[in-house]
Amino acid sequence: MSSGYWPWWLGAIGLGGITLAYFRLLGRPFGVTSAWSRVVFAREEIDVAREEARIGDDAKAMEDALLAATLEEFGPAAEEAMRKELASSTAEGTTPRAELAKRPAWTESLVLLGGIFVGGFLAALSSRSFGVRTDLGPEFSRIFGDGFFGVAALFLGGGLVGFGTTMAGGCTSGHGLSGCSRLQPGSLVSTCVFLGAAIGAAFAMEAIAR
Amino acid sequence: MKRAAITGVVGIVFGFVIGRIGFGDWAEVHRMHLFADLRMFITFAVGVAGSMAGFFLLIRPKGYKRKVHKGTIPGSLLFGLGWAITGACPAIVLVQLGHGQLAGAVTGAGIVTGVWLQRKVQERFRWDSGTCDT
Numbered sequence: 074m075s076s077g078y079w080p081w082w083l084g085a086i087g088l089g090g091i092t093l094a095y096f097r098l099l100g101r102p103f104g105v106t107s108a109w110s111r112v113v114f115a116r117e118e119i120d121v122a123r124e125e126a127r128i129g130d131d132a133k134a135m136e137d138a139l140l141a142a143t144l145e146e147f148g149p150a151a152e153e154a155m156r157k158e159l160a161s162s163t164a165e166g167t168t169p170r171a172e173l174a175k176r177p178a179w180t181e182s183l184v185l186l187g188g189i190f191v192g193g194f195l196a197a198l199s200s201r202s203f204g205v206r207t208d209l210g211p212e213f214s215r216i217f218g219d220g221f222f223g224v225a226a227l228f229l230g231g232g233l234v235g236f237g238t239t240m241a242g243g244c245t246s247g248h249g250l251s252g253c254s255r256l257q258p259g260s261l262v263s264t265c266v267f268l269g270a271a272i273g274a275a276f277a278m279e280a281i282a283r
Numbered sequence: 284m285k286r287a288a289i290t291g292v293v294g295i296v297f298g299f300v301i302g303r304i305g306f307g308d309w310a311e312v313h314r315m316h317l318f319a320d321l322r323m324f325i326t327f328a329v330g331v332a333g334s335m336a337g338f339f340l341l342i343r344p345k346g347y348k349r350k351v352h353k354g355t356i357p358g359s360l361l362f363g364l365g366w367a368i369t370g371a372c373p374a375i376v377l378v379q380l381g382h383g384q385l386a387g388a389v390t391g392a393g394i395v396t397g398v399w400l401q402r403k404v405q406e407r408f409r410w411d412s413g414t415c416d417t
Contacts, residue, residue: 078303078304078305078308078311078322079300079303079304079305079326080322081322081323081325081326081329082329083303084300084303084304084323084326084330085325085326085327085328085329085330085332085333086330086333087296087300087303087304087330088300088301088304088326088327088330088331088333088334089329089330089331089332089333089334089337090333090334091293091296091297091300092330092331092334092337093334093337093338093341093342094293095293096338096342096344097342098289098293099286099289099290101347102344102347103293103297105372105373105374106373108373109373109394109395109398110398110402113395113398113399113402114399114402169346171346172346172347177286177290180287181286181287181290184287184290184291184294185290185291185293185294186294186377187291187294188290188291188292188293188294188295188297188298189294189295189297189298189301189374189377189378189381190298190377190378190380190381191294191295191298191381192294192295192296192297192298192299192300192301192302192378192381193298193299193301193302193307193377193378193379193380193381193382194298194381194382195295195298195299195302195381196298196299196300196301196302196303196307196378196381196382197302197307197381197382197383199299199303200302200303202382203382203383204382204383205383205385206383206384206385207385207386208386209309209370209379209384209386210308210309210310211310212309212310212313213309213310213313213370213386217368224386224389226368226369227368227369227386227389227390227393228389228390228392228393228396229368229393230364230365230366230367230368230369230371230390230393231365231369231371231376231389231390231391231392231393231394231396231397232365232393232394232396232397232400233361233362233364233365233368233393233397234362234365234366234369234371234372234373234376234390234393234394234397235365235373235393235394235395235396235397235398235399235400235401236358236361236397236398236400236401237357237358237359237360237361237362237363237364237365237397238358238362238372238373238398239358239397239398239401239402240354240357240358240361240401240405241354241355241356241357241358241359241362242349242352242354242355242358243349244362244372244373244374245366245372245373245374245375246297246372246373246374248349248359249327249331250327250330250331250334251334252349253331253335254331254332254334254335254337254338255335255338255344255347255349256335257347257348257349257350258349258350258351259348259349259350259351259352259355260349262351262355262356262359263349263355263356263358263359264359266355266356266359266360266363267359267360267362267363267366268363269363270359270360270361270362270363270364270366270367271316271363271364271366271367272316272317272318272363272367273363273367274316274363274364274366274367274368275313275316275317275367276316276317278367278368279317
């Protein structure tokens with residue numbers, strides 16, 4: 074290859090090191106999809122924080138307020154169901170409270186996304202490959218052209234990336250790096266499927282462009 | 284504040300590493316998907332193997348289970364298709380922008396739209412996102 078890209082061993086040390094360092098330092102798995110999601114829905118988090126500040130952080134008071142409101146709306150029959158619902162909120166199938174407590178704020182997620190951008194910029198500077206341009210290179214243009222079709226493909230493709238990663242609950246970092254290296258079944262399946270889909274799509278793109 | 288600082292440093296190092304590996308280069312990603320150049324596949328696989336060893340020998344993590352749920356396979360299929368077209372995963376798109384590739388802004392706008400739309404569709408049909416953390 075003509076490129077000055079890092080050899081496999083150096084890149085592997087980088088990717089593996091970041092996956093381990095993030096978990097060691099912050100006590101939760103590294104993943105970029107959840108960061109996008111939190112930034113996109115920052116508004117919700119801000120509203121929830123405002124409500125919580127209004128009610129106070131007394132969980133019991135919150136529970137009682139919910140019960141009172143339910144009783145008023147549906148009558149006493151609803152009370153037991155409600156108690157059950159509240160008691161089962163830490164049961165299997167939902168995220169454990171210890172993990173919820175370690176969720177980053179949306180501002181931290183924004184810092185992560187900003188950091189990746191800055192890191193990309195530094196990588197471009199250090200490898201002398203920075204350059205403002207509107208195309209993605211001759212290979213992309215060969216398949217998608219330079220006009221409206223290429224732009225539409227990028228927007229729709231980006232939509233698939235955003236929709237797909239949040240639906241699958243992770244992406245190349247969350248499932249591919251963090252999940253696979255902890256041998257999580259959902260991550261192993263997800264990684265095989267998205268790599269397989271990308272490989273299939275790349276071959277299909279070549280076949281259509283030819 | 285401390286967690287935000289750590290997050291920022293990890294983000295910068297991560298962006299730098301994937302930039303220098305070549306993931307921000309559409310053609311390089313395309314060649315990887317075509318098996319025309321296995322360097323980045325090997326980089327990724329060895330990186331995972333290394334952190335696997337680190338997790339099992341040093342960190343021994345608990346919790347953060349990732350099960351197969353209803354969204355796992357269809358979501359991953361859509362993501363793989365989008366990755367092949369745009370050359371971007373949610374991190375790579377930021378590295379593309381860091382390299383001055385303005386096309387990343389179009390992909391990024393698509394990602395924001397897709398993330399938003401997925402939440403709305405999920406709320407409508409109530410499928411399990413698996414993590415509650417997306």
